[in-house]
Amino acid sequence: MNLLPMMKDAAERTSALVRSIRDDELTLPTPCSEYDVKGVLAHLEWVASMFESAGRGEEPPAQGEYSGDFPERAQRMIAAWERPEAWEGVSPGMGLPKPVLAHMCLTDLVVHGWDLARATGRPYEAPEDAVAELLPFARQMAPMGRERGAFGPEVEVPAEAPAFDRLLGLIGRDPAWKP
Template sequence: MSDKISRLLEAAADRTVTVVRGITDEQLGAPTPCSEYDVRALAAHLLQVVVNFQALAAKKEADFGVPPEPLEGAWRERFAEETVRLIDAWDAPGAEEGTSGAMGFPARTVGAMVLGDLTVHGWDLARATGQPYEPAGVLLDVVGEEFRALAPMGRKMGVFGEPVPVAEDASPFDALLAAMGRDPGWARP
C-alpha cells in the first residue's frame, strides 16, 4: 500500500466507519477510553475533526474551538460521507506539500494527525461499544512516528495524556495507545 496520506486514510476510514455505523442509540451515553468524552461526544468530536481536516488539506483554516454539532438525523451516514470527502481532500494535488494550519506544521504531519485521530478514536469508540477493532498495520508506522514526535507538545496542550506503561513486547498499536495516554487494556464497565 502507498504511504500517501489519502491511501492511508482509506484504510483507517474503512475500519472507523464500520465502528461508527455499529454504534446503537442506546450506547451514546457510554463512557470511552478517552475519559472526557462519552460515545456521543466522541463521535461528534470525530465528525468535527474529519470536516476540519478537509479544510486543512486545502490549506484553509479550521476552527477547533467551536463546539461540535450535536449528532442528529442520519449522522452515521454523514460521518461516512465526510470521510470520503476527507480522503478526496488529501488526495488533491499539493495536499501533502507545504504547511497547513495556523501552527504551520508540515502538511504531511497534519495529514498524519487526522490519520491518528481516525485510528485511535476508532479504537476508542469500538472499545466503548464492544466492537472489534484492529488498525491496518501500515498505518502504525506513519502514525507512530508522527505521534511520538508530537507527544510532548500534545501533552502540553492537553491533547495527549501522560504515557501509560506497557510491557516491552506490547504490540505497536498498544505502544501507540499507551504513548498517547490510553490504557490498551481498557474495557467498558
C-alpha cells in the first residue's frame, strides 16, 4: 500500500488542528499522559523533523523546545518522503527499514492529532484508510513500542469497538478519555 497519500492527509489534518490551537490551551492535559498540549506540539515538531531526516537518509535531530512551526515542518517532512529513494533501505539513525518508519510517522500524526483534538475539545476524524493500515502495524509493533516507551500499556477495548478505538487502546490510549 502506498502510505504517502495517507501521510499527506494526516499531516494536513493535524496541521489544520494545530493552527487552531490558542495559546491559552497550551497547558491543557492530553490523553498522552506525559505531555500537556504544548508538550504534544513540541513532540510533533520533533517527530516531523525526525521523519524528514529519515526520509533524507540523515541522522535524526535532537528533540528541541516548542517553536510553533509544526505545519511548516510537516510540509518539509512530506517533501522528503515524496522522493522515491526515501522509501529505500534502512534509516541510519534508527536502524529500521524506511517503510516501517513511514508507518511510525503515520501513527504519530494520526494519534497525536487525536490527542490534541481530545485535549482541546475539537472534533477529530481519523482517516479510515490510515486506521485500517495502522491497526495491524500496531499489533505487530506493540511489544517493541512498549519496550522502547513509545506505546503505553494496552487499554482494554471491546473487540467490536470501532477500529480507531481498538488502535488507540492497543497503543495505550483510552478512547473514552476526557479532560
